[in-house]
Amino acid sequence: MLMIDVFAHGYRFNLHLAGTVCEVETNHCRLGFTLRYWTVAAPEGDATGNFAMQIFVSAGSAPPSERPHFRGLNHVVVASFGHANVFLFDLLRRRIIAQVSERVAGDPLFWNERLLPIAVGVFGPTVGVVPVHCACLCLEGEGVLVAGISGAGKSTLSAALVQSGFDYVSDDWTYIGRGDGGLLAHGMSAHIKLLPDAIAHFPMLAEHSLITSLNGELAYEVAADAFGGDIFRSCEPRRCIFLERSSQLTSSFAPLGAEQMRLGLQSSVERLPSQLPEAARTRSEIIEELACLPCWTFRYGGTPQFAAQEILAFVCSQKQELTT
Amino acid sequence: MNTEATLVPDLLRRFVATPHSFRFCIGRTCAKLETNDLALASTIQGATVCREDSRAQGDSDWKLIRDEQAPCGGREVSVLSAGPIGTLLVGAGTVIAVDRERREVLGFIAPDISGEEFIDLVLPLILKLLQPQANPPSQ
Numbered sequence: 134m135l136m137i138d139v140f141a142h143g144y145r146f147n148l149h150l151a152g153t154v155c156e157v158e159t160n161h162c163r164l165g166f167t168l169r170y171w172t173v174a175a176p177e178g179d180a181t182g183n184f185a186m187q188i189f190v191s192a193g194s195a196p197p198s199e200r201p202h203f204r205g206l207n208h209v210v211v212a213s214f215g216h217a218n219v220f221l222f223d224l225l226r227r228r229i230i231a232q233v234s235e236r237v238a239g240d241p242l243f244w245n246e247r248l249l250p251i252a253v254g255v256f257g258p259t260v261g262v263v264p265v266h267c268a269c270l271c272l273e274g275e276g277v278l279v280a281g282i283s284g285a286g287k288s289t290l291s292a293a294l295v296q297s298g299f300d301y302v303s304d305d306w307t308y309i310g311r312g313d314g315g316l317l318a319h320g321m322s323a324h325i326k327l328l329p330d331a332i333a334h335f336p337m338l339a340e341h342s343l344i345t346s347l348n349g350e351l352a353y354e355v356a357a358d359a360f361g362g363d364i365f366r367s368c369e370p371r372r373c374i375f376l377e378r379s380s381q382l383t384s385s386f387a388p389l390g391a392e393q394m395r396l397g398l399q400s401s402v403e404r405l406p407s408q409l410p411e412a413a414r415t416r417s418e419i420i421e422e423l424a425c426l427p428c429w430t431f432r433y434g435g436t437p438q439f440a441a442q443e444i445l446a447f448v449c450s451q452k453q454e455l456t457t
Numbered sequence: 458m459n460t461e462a463t464l465v466p467d468l469l470r471r472f473v474a475t476p477h478s479f480r481f482c483i484g485r486t487c488a489k490l491e492t493n494d495l496a497l498a499s500t501i502q503g504a505t506v507c508r509e510d511s512r513a514q515g516d517s518d519w520k521l522i523r524d525e526q527a528p529c530g531g532r533e534v535s536v537l538s539a540g541p542i543g544t545l546l547v548g549a550g551t552v553i554a555v556d557r558e559r560r561e562v563l564g565f566i567a568p569d570i571s572g573e574e575f576i577d578l579v580l581p582l583i584l585k586l587l588q589p590q591a592n593p594p595s596q
Contacts, residue, residue, distance in 0.1 A: 187539055202528060202550060205469030206520055206563035209554040211544055216535045221544045221554060230539040406471055 149173040151253045151308035151319035152367065153260045154183045161190035164238050170245060184227040184256050193217055193234040197243055199345055201251075208408045210255050212248075220248065222255045224409060246354070247347060250321035253308055258405070258412035262310040262319070263419045266401050269302035269318045269370065270294045272448055276318045276368035278307060278426070279444075280397070281376030286437060289331050290376065292360050293441035300365050301325070301357035309370070309419055316422055318370040324354040334437050335360075372451065373428040374444065384433040384443040395424035427451075470565065473522050480516075481505035486584055487516045488562070494523035500572030504580075517560040517587060524550060524565040536582065543586045547579055555586040562587065 144162055148155040148171040157168070165172060195217030202213045210222040220231040229252060237243055254264045267280035268291040277299070281287055291304040303320030310317050326346055331353065332338040338353050346352045357364050375389060375397070398420045405413045431447075433440045467473075475491035477498040482488075483505040492498050527550030535546040541558035545551075553564030562583055566575060 189537075202552070203469055204524070204527075204552050204565045205471045206522070206554070206565075207471075207561065209542070209556065209563050210469060211546075211552045211554060213546055213552060216533050216546055219535060219537055219544065219546060221537060221542065223542050223556075226541075228540075228542075230537060230542065230544075232535075232537050403469075404467065404472060 147173050148249070150249055151262050151321055152310040152312065152317055153253065153256070153262060155252070156183065156185045157188065158185070159188040159190060159238075161188070161235070161238050164188060164190060167239055167241050168244055168249075170241070171249065184229065184252075184260055186229040186231065186252070188238075189230075189232045190235055190238040191217070191232055194236040195234040197237055197240075197247070200349060201247075201347075205255075205406075207406050212251060212255075220252075222252070224256065224259050224412070227256065227259060246322055246324060250306065253319075253321055254306065257308075257403075258416035258419070259409060261415055261419075262308045263402065263416050263423075265307050265309055265398065265423070266305070267307050267373075268304045269307040269320060269368065270299035271302055271365050271368040272299050272445075273452070274368065275372070275448075275452070276302065276370040277444070277448060278318065278370050278373040279376065280373065285376040285378055286440070287376065288326055288328075289334060289437040290440055290444075291357075292325050292327060292331070292335060292355075293437035294444065295325075295357055295360035295362035296438065297441040297445045298362065299441075299445070300363045300368075301360075302365050302368055304357070309423060311419070312367075312369070314369065316370055316419070317367050319367040320365070323356055323358075323364050325357050325360070327353045327355065329353070370423070370426060372448065373423075373426050375428070375430045377430055377432045379432050379434040382435045382439075384431065384435075384440065386429045386431055386447055389428040389430050391424045391428075394426070394428045395420060398423060470522060470524065470526070475520055475522070480508045482508050483580070484584065486587060488519045489516060490519040490521065492521045492523065494521070494566070497521065497523055497566065497572050497575065500576060501580075504576045517562060519562040520564070521553075521562070522565045523568070525568050527551070527565055527567040529567055529569040532578075534578075534582065536586065538586065538590065540590075543590075545579070545582050545586060547582075551579065553579070553583060555583060557587060557589060560587075 144159050146165045197214035197218045208225040212220045217234040218237050222229050257264050267278045268287045270277050288304045295301050304325045308319040341353045343351045475493050478491045480489050531548040537544050543555045545553040550567030551570050555562050
């Protein structure tokens with residue numbers, strides 16, 4: 134039996150994650166190097182909430198299992214990536230305790246693409262952040278949230294939008310929090326996940342290998358800047374577009390009301406347990422603000438590149454209308 | 458995000474109904490148990506002292522979900538503990554969290570852990586995790 138008491142450790146540093154600050158404490162001298170992309174010297178002024186993470190790194194080379202096992206009850210969530218790599222999230226005390234193998238401690242891909250997005254998603258509104266199932270692209274500092282049901286083409290369109298001149302924030306989950314000037318949309322992954330058939334639209338994918346992603350699907354996971362744009366960690370969301378596929382090779386935009394937007398957002402977020410009333414209130418407030426963004430349904434057929442050009446032209450015309 | 462209102466899936470299985478409920482005592486621990494598994498409830502009742510009177514100070518609240526979707530296999534045991542909270546993993550799919558401060562035991566039992574195995578293997582570990590933790594060594 135493996136029994137570990139995670140006491141205070143010798144190494145401490147802060148991570149800036151989707152507008153929150155995570156205070157890390159660990160026994161492993163190199164974990165800070167693995168997490169350097171997120172490290173900040175001191176908590177930043179725009180942080181909306183804090184949580185703590187105590188990580189015990191044990192000797193060993195056990196890799197994380199490909200399919201994590203997640204379960205939650207009341208204020209506790211457990212994520213197990215095999216016995217050597219276990220994370221316990223305490224949502225009331227805003228704290229993670231974890232044990233990981235030395236191999237996982239030195240694996241930036243595991244932390245950057247799996248564990249840290251999961252952590253922000255699990256804590257979500259308890260630290261002032263609402264995870265929303267949508268992509269976020271940015272044009273001249275203004276964020277566009279791109280939503281739609283699974284299979285509507287969010288990720289392929291995200292890649293095409295980056296090719297068209299947008300900057301990239303996220304392609305699948307966007308974390309909405311509050312900043313000094315209003316809402317902020319944060320991304321947690323620098324990679325776009327594309328299914329194998331996307332190669333028909335992006336021949337450059339031939340240079341990449343298919344990998345098994347977190348949900349078990351085979352996919353390409355390609356750094357967003359490989360499509361030409363820059364990667365932004367956050368931006369101010371100004372518009373929202375809901376994708377609807379059509380068999381016609383045309384496109385159209387139709388305004389979507391705040392009430393429909395609110396219903397769509399509420400129906401896509403996870404239920405919260407009764408132990409977290411403050412988190413539920415925070416989430417409702419953020420959804421209310423998000424529902425007030427100008428929003429359209431974008432119905433389109435044809436290639437993602439065609440759709441991206443249509444969206445680019447639409448967003449540019451909207452910006453021009455506002456300035457004249 | 459979807460504009461059509463849909464039922465959000467309970468991916469973590471947080472909201473599984475637990476219709477079977479009773480109070481029991483084992484050693485110095487008294488608890489109220491809620492579970493979705495009648496067979497597990499019967500086995501625990503058979504191995505503990507049933508208590509019908511009202512809740513006493515120091516009682517703990519247990520919620521145990523028989524998790525038919527959990528992975529099976531293995532009997533490796535891992536215990537991770539820090540401050541007021543700890544977690545117990547048994548095999549591939551049994552996960553139990555113990556909050557000592559709130560006196561709560563929250564867990565999912567894999568389909569391949571029988572009631573008897575729960576009593577012999579898992580229950581003693583839960584009781585141990587529920588005990589107040591010794592002070593950490595000075596740093």
